[in-house]
Amino acid sequence: MAPARVIAYLAGMKLIYFAWVRERVGKPEEDVDPPAGITTVGELVTWLAGRGEEYAYAFENAKVIRAAIDHTHVRADAHIAGAREIAFFPPMTGG
């Protein structure tokens, strides 16, 4: 039986964007297949920023971008292996 991590990888990784990150990227979500060398959230942000003008604009100030893996807040050094859904968004302003 294949380990869960392999199954998740084969199923693809979904990225989802909110608020001005979504507006700058120009789409609410997408499936991506980052290169094997991309192992952390921070590396994923750098890779995304190089994908085009809209991504460069969305991620131009990486320090303010928040991330969540499968509905849990994570830091830039979090590993993305096994993630089904990774979200990027600005600091939260609810309440």
Add this chain to the structure above:
Amino acid sequence: MMTIRLQREDFDLADEIAALTRGRTDIGAVASFTGICRGDDQMAAMTLEHYPGMAEAEVARHVEEAQARWPLLGVTVIHRYGRLVPGDNIVLVVTAAAHREPAFAAAEFLMDYLKTRAPFWKKEERAESVQWVAPKGTDDAAAGRWTGSAPRRDAAE
């Protein structure tokens, strides 16, 4: 008892308190906080965006933390999303306990965390502009007092 609802519709404070306390004789204190859309700086409307799935999970995590910290007998959290105009309700927190101290403290704790950790974003509409609300340092400081340090704003550095 824990009730968490994210909804477009309005809520009624009296109905929510009644639902929390009906048939109970152990509750001696109910505290509530209602956040209302303000119309200052000529704001015409605000749109609240949220992350479905994570928003519920994040609110639930903080309600569980509040229940671990204080002897609560019931908690209700309702957060609206969508377009709201000045005067509209935004958020409701109701806490019930045997005595007032845990009810007051837990309500304040939950509101501080909703402001800084729950995945909601406000966009304000004015006559001349539409812009996303910037986070307030005072909200980070308010949330930080429950842990002794402010949560990090630079999560992806």
